[in-house]
Amino acid sequence: MALYVYNSLTRRKEKFEPLHEGRVHIYVCGPTVYDYPHIGHAKSYISFDIVVRYLHYLGYKVRYVQNITDVGHLLDSGEDRILKGAKRERVEPMELVERYTRAYFEAMDALNVLRPDISPHAAAHVPEQIELVETLLKKGYAYEVNGSVYYDVSKWPDYGKLSGRKVEEQQAGARLEVNPEKHHPADFALWKKAEPEHVMQWNSPWGRGYPGWHIECSTMSMKYLGETIDIHGGGMENQFPHHECEIAQSEAATGKPFVKYWMHNNMVLVDGVKMSKSLGNFTTISQALEKYSGEQIRFFILQTGYRSPVDFSDEAVKAAGQGLEKLQTTLRNIKQYLDRAKDGAEAPVVTELCAKYRSLFEKEMDDDFNTPAAIGQLFEFSKEINKLLSADAGLSKESVEILFATYKELSQNVLGLLKEGGVEQVSVSPFIDLLISLRNELRHRKEWGLADQIRDELMKNGVIIEDKKGASQWRFKE
Numbered sequence: 001m002a003l004y005v006y007n008s009l010t011r012r013k014e015k016f017e018p019l020h021e022g023r024v025h026i027y028v029c030g031p032t033v034y035d036y037p038h039i040g041h042a043k044s045y046i047s048f049d050i051v052v053r054y055l056h057y058l059g060y061k062v063r064y065v066q067n068i069t070d071v072g073h074l075l076d077s078g079e080d081r082i083l084k085g086a087k088r089e090r091v092e093p094m095e096l097v098e099r100y101t102r103a104y105f106e107a108m109d110a111l112n113v114l115r116p117d118i119s120p121h122a123a124a125h126v127p128e129q130i131e132l133v134e135t136l137l138k139k140g141y142a143y144e145v146n147g148s149v150y151y152d153v154s155k156w157p158d159y160g161k162l163s164g165r166k167v168e169e170q171q172a173g174a175r176l177e178v179n180p181e182k183h184h185p186a187d188f189a190l191w192k193k194a195e196p197e198h199v200m201q202w203n204s205p206w207g208r209g210y211p212g213w214h215i216e217c218s219t220m221s222m223k224y225l226g227e228t229i230d231i232h233g234g235g236m237e238n239q240f241p242h243h244e245c246e247i248a249q250s251e252a253a254t255g256k257p258f259v260k261y262w263m264h265n266n267m268v269l270v271d272g273v274k275m276s277k278s279l280g281n282f283t284t285i286s287q288a289l290e291k292y293s294g295e296q297i298r299f300f301i302l303q304t305g306y307r308s309p310v311d312f313s314d315e316a317v318k319a320a321g322q323g324l325e326k327l328q329t330t331l332r333n334i335k336q337y338l339d340r341a342k343d344g345a346e347a348p349v350v351t352e353l354c355a356k357y358r359s360l361f362e363k364e365m366d367d368d369f370n371t372p373a374a375i376g377q378l379f380e381f382s383k384e385i386n387k388l389l390s391a392d393a394g395l396s397k398e399s400v401e402i403l404f405a406t407y408k409e410l411s412q413n414v415l416g417l418l419k420e421g422g423v424e425q426v427s428v429s430p431f432i433d434l435l436i437s438l439r440n441e442l443r444h445r446k447e448w449g450l451a452d453q454i455r456d457e458l459m460k461n462g463v464i465i466e467d468k469k470g471a472s473q474w475r476f477k478e
Contacts, residue, residue, distance in 0.1 A: 344396030
């Protein structure tokens with residue numbers, strides 16, 4: 001089966017065919033680093049982490065670019081978010097940027113989100129942004145007023161094709177205060193004149209100023225991925241105006257399609273209301289990590305498809321932890337069995353089982369990265385594995401290694417649910433074997449009370465003992 005992706009531009013699922021065989025270029029709008037990342041950011045970047053991981057799994061060579069917005073992202077009041085944050089904390093803007101860039105990557109590492117191949121900063125690419133603005137002016141798609149440059153949406157008939165919004169329906173002040181300099185309320189800033197007291201400003205052909213938010217992503221995307229890219233991702237809230245403006249300015253400048261597949265993840269809700277800093281109903285990732293592991297948060301998010309909203313609550317994340325523990329237990333069971341398995345031929349039942357569930361898992365992931373259904377297949381695979389192991393069919397080491405490799409590849413490499421080496425850092429098997437040996441000795445001496453106490457304590461900690469003729473065997477509880 002081929003991979004199908006929901007394209008926000010065409011509003012339908014389309015067969016994924018990259019622009020260049022075997023290679024995929026992805027750009028995802030990164031964070032504006034003026035405060036700590038919250039669970040809404042976790043959903044967005046975990047969602048696109050899955051896209052990158054699965055494309056790697058399918059054998060593609062992926063170049064993943066995710067920017068850092070450190071200038072130009074304006075609030076509704078027209079104030080730059082970075083400057084507002086710097087004033088709030090009484091630090092230099094770039095000091096604020098460094099602090100929250102580190103906080104962002106630390107949070108992503110805790111959630112087992114792969115680092116992008118390139119993380120360009122907007123402030124480091126101002127010369128390239130100026131060049132793009134100059135191109136738009138020369139081609140007649142922009143105009144300069146009093147040191148600021150605006151994109152003229154009336155010159156681009158396709159403006160609104162991504163969001164479905166029509167220019168004539170848009171009201172003044174949709175994002176900023178009404179600006180008399182604009183020819184039309186929907187026109188957007190490519191370059192803004194800086195007042196003398198404005199801390200972040202650069203020289204330009206139009207005087208001292210700073211770039212607009214939208215021009216940044218077009219510039220960095222085209223610099224590192226080319227004029228047309230395979231996938232552009234971001235939150236649904238960025239579809240308009242941010243991504244709409246990116247399309248208009250990029251395609252006007254190059255005369256080529258900007259993006260082949262647009263992907264947008266849905267939001268995190270709290271009691272049915274969008275989680276956001278402006279509403280004050282957000283939970284930072286660092287706050288969540290005080291209660292839950294990164295894998296638990298990740299599993300909670302992946303239980304819902306990326307295009308669907310997810311309602312965040314303590315109860316929901318706790319429930320996700322229980323499901324995750326079942327998958328982790330299966331991996332421990334395989335590892336424990338592997339420790340005592342002997343060399344021998346591969347068992348056909350194992351080969352067939354792995355092939356079956358790999359195919360079912362891929363079928364779900366090929367349907368627009370359907371992680372809830374893929375996790376469902378992983379649970380079914382888990383049940384079959386535990387049945388096979390508990391039957392004590394005398395599986396060879398080679399057979400168990402195939403089980404281990406397949407299960408680990410799907411759960412860890414693709415879904416990222418277990419950090420590298422997380423299950424293998426410390427093996428508890430020798431300690432459990434020691435307790436079982438001690439219990440057998442106590443049973444031989446007919447000290448039943450102490451023997452039963454060891455059995456009961458092990459059971460409380462998820463270890464089941466099965467007394468069979470001539471030996472006692474154990475396994476982790478499913």
